[in-house]
Amino acid sequence: MRHKAAMFADSILAPPAPTMADARATLERVWGHADFRGMQAEVVAEILAGRDVMAVLPTGGGKSVCYQIPAxxxxxxxLVVSPLIALMTDQVEALKQQGVAAARLDSGVSMDDRSAIWRQAKAGELDLLxxxxxxxxxxxxxxxxxxxxxxLIAIDEAHCVSQWGHDFRPDYRTLGRLAELFPGVPRIAVxxxxxxxxxxxxxxxxxxDGARVVVDSFARPNLQLSAVRKENGSRARTDAAVIELVRHRRGKSGVVYCGSRDGCERVAQALKDAGTNAxxxxxxxxxxxxxxxxxxxxxxDGAVMVATIAFGMGVDKADVRFVIHADPPGSLEAYxxxxxxxxxxxxxxxxxxxxxxxDIAWALRRLDSRPMAEEVKAVQVRKARQLFAMLDGATCRPQTVRRYFGEGAADRCGVCDICQDPPALFDATVPAQKxxxxxQRLGERFGKTRVIDxxxxxxxxxxxxxxxxSTWAIGADTAMHTWRDxxxxxxxxxxxxxxxNDGKPLVMLGxxxxxxxxxxxxxxxxxxLTPARVSAPRERVRNGRNAALESMDADVRARFEVLRAWRRxxxxxxxxxxxxxxxxxxLLEIAIAEPGDLDTLGHISGVGQSKLDRYGKGVLAALTASA
Incomplete structure (x- = not known):
């Protein structure tokens, strides 16, 4: 990799401005991909031209590449501003593997390493900090x-700057001063x-102000979404449901979100007792x-992380096959x-x-305990209710989320639980009035069960x-489970x-x-009419590489497992x-193609030049050993 020290030196002739052709060549050489995806190219073009840009790109849509290549x-x-040490560490390590000169400065970096980083930066030997x-x-x-x-200056996870967002961080509000501290330096918020x-x-x-705002589709067509109403709010039943869901996905990597630390420990232990690497x-x-x-x-491989809902920002484990919310988050953004x-x-x-x-009662109590302006609290309460309306609704889940984010023309996904098995609805306006x-007649002094009785x-x-x-026995002709619903x-x-009410909730008018x-x-x-019960969602028709692996010839699977062991x-x-x-x-592409030389291996997507130089011979040796 050529360092940029020469660019730092004074020169009569300024270097030519980088072009999109340069960007695509870098993408292929470093990342092993032939072209950009979605709206990546538009974002990269803005930064290469020295203009500010704000980019909203879907998770997994390659946001980082949009500032890494221009840098x-x-x-x-x-300069990249990032909210978490884990996120910075992950991205820097990945860049180093690809031959990119990157470093991080955080509390885990020693003084000697800090000095070395600043020396590299001053010598023009760093691309990203x-x-x-x-x-x-x-x-x-x-x-x-x-x-x-x-x-450039890149502000990652930029939603943290907004009090209207789901993960507001006050330190982010000070980043606006970068405009005056470093005038003329293009900035990108992603x-x-x-x-x-x-x-x-x-x-x-x-x-x-004046920055181009690029908003890509929020579609994630590879995700199958489902939601299941808990039975009677019992923790034991919820834990049992999570264990059953994970059991149906044994051997696959996943994340289980819980709303409390105690919940994390309890669910993780229950999963371990059931034989899961939790x-x-x-x-x-x-x-x-x-x-x-x-x-x-x-x-x-196959590890399941049981974590509080704050976990996961920037964790770039690509093969997570499922996310289960044992307790839902507080907004559609967080979801x-x-x-x-x-x-x-x-x-x-x-x-x-x-x-x-x-769960919604817990989410609202948590919001009420936080110090925030009443206007902000009202918005966050509305966001929480919008999430639960989606979960308990009868509209395609991805379509609901995409329209929430402003995609008015979003179509039904065809694979979520609502699309696969549309629920029957009944007009409950009269029962709701009752x-x-x-x-109201009971004076808002009793809990849900007492009201139903x-x-x-x-x-x-x-x-x-x-x-x-006047309301006594007014609903005697309706089943108890219907009243609960x-x-x-x-x-x-x-x-x-x-x-x-100190652990004995009272139902009140909203x-x-x-x-x-x-x-x-x-x-x-x-x-x-008949809400879904806690059970394993139906299997979807699978058509990706992982699905292909499950029905692949034994020799391909054997090569894949050998390559995974080599990688481990x-x-x-x-x-x-x-x-x-x-x-x-x-690795699966390699196992299927079974390349016999470095040139063939280098043409497989995801094998950039740096990784080919670093690992190519080892990959070929592993394939030979598996033959």
Whole structure:
């Protein structure tokens, strides 16, 4: 790899501006891909031309390449602001494997290594330098950067800058000052999850006025989404459902999200007891222990990470085949990002969410406990309700999410649980009116079960004051399970809310105007006739490389397993995740093609020149040994 020291030196003749042809050549040489995907090329072209850009590209859509290639081609050092050490470490290690000169500055870097990094940067021997927003707030770091020519500034996971987003980080709000600190340096903000309001806030906060905003489709056609309503909110039943779901996917890598640290430990232990290689991960652990567990997840085939919902940003394990939410997140943005941990290699993957009314009550309590402006809190509450409306709704799930992000013309996906098995609905407007009236007549002083007993006329030791109410036994002609479904749905819609009441929740009326709309018949309430039960979602028709492997000839499978063992050994030697050496789909392509020489191997997608030079002979030797 040619370093850029020459570009740093004074010269009478300025180097020619890099072109898109240069960018495509770099993409093929370094990453082994013939051309850009989606809207990558448009974003790269903007930065190569020295213009600011904001890019919203789907998870797995190659956001990083959009600033990595321009940083390699433009004169100067590419500065990348990233929110997590794990994310920075992962990207830097992957770049080094591809022969790209990259480094990171964070709390885990020793003083000697820091000095070496700055020497490299000053000598023009670095293409990319990753820093955290907290680190960038230090004056000495800014002073050092002022002494270097910068090719660009990239702000990764840019949704963190917005108070309207799902992962707001105050340190990100200070990044707008980079516009005045480094005038003339093109800046790029990238994210996978930002609705229109969040995008506007990012542009304003980062002072990207005049920047081109590029928004690609949020479609993830390789993901099969499903949601299953929890039965009676029982933790034991939910845990059993998760165990069953994972059992049906034995040997596949996955992530299980839980809403609490205790939940992580409990579910991980239950999975281990059931024979799964499960790993618990949450913020209550020592940082070194978390790092060790993350390394295990990245390195071990078939590992299942059981983590709190904050886990996963930037974890680029390409072969995660499923994400299960034992407890749902708090917004559609968070849901889409977390589900996006699955299938980053483009192969079929699944996103399964278990949900219930206690989950939305928990999400709203958590929001209420956070210090934030009332206007912001109102938006976040609405986002939570939009998520649960999607989960309990009857519209194609990806279509709902894509329209939420502004894709008005999004079509049905055809593979989610709603598309595969459309639920029957019934008009529950009248039962909803009865339920709301019962809560009101009871003075909002009882829990869900007690309200349903009242509607059915089955309250134990009932008192005359209650039997004299107009709503007593008004729903006796309706089954108890139907009343549960109606009341749950009213909670998802925000027409009923739960007061925690020290662990004994009370059901209360929700938004007053919305409740009046139901009373007047202006708002129609539709509820599933027979809601899905917790079970393994039906298998989809699989048509990717992983599906092909399952029905592949024994000799191809044998070569693939030999290559994976070879990759595992190389990864262990270097203490890096196996996928940064080669992804599974690249190894499978090699196993199928069975190249006999370096030239043939170099033409396989995902085998760039650096990796061919570094690993080519080893791959060919492994293939020969497997013959």
């Amino acid at each position: 390699m081609l433009r004169p100067g050092l590419g 990753y820093v955290s927003p907290e680190g960038l707030a230090q004056p000495h770091l800014i002073d050092r950067l002022h002494d270097l020519p910068l090719s 994210t996978a999850t930002a609705d229109a309001r969040t995008r506007d806030d990012i542009v304003r906060s980062l002072r990207l 790993i618990a991960y949450h913020a209550g652990m020592d940082a070194r222990e978390r790092d060790k567990r993350l390394e295990r997840f990245l390195a071990e 889409w990002q977390e589900i996006g941990r699955a299938g980053r290699d483009g192969e079929p993957a699944e996103g399964i969410t278990l949900y219930g009314p206690s 339920a709301l009236a019962a809560v 009242h509607l059915l006329g089955k309250t134990k030791d009932v008192q005359p004051w209650e039997t004299n109410l 109606v009341v749950d749905h009213l909670m998802f819609e925000g027409l009923l809310v739960e007061d925690p 938004d007053a105007e919305a409740v009046r709309g139901v009373y007047r018949g202006e708002r129609v309430i539709e509820v599933r 050994d190389r990864a262990a030697e270097q203490r890096v995740p196996p996928y940064v050496i080669f992804q599974d789909k690249t």
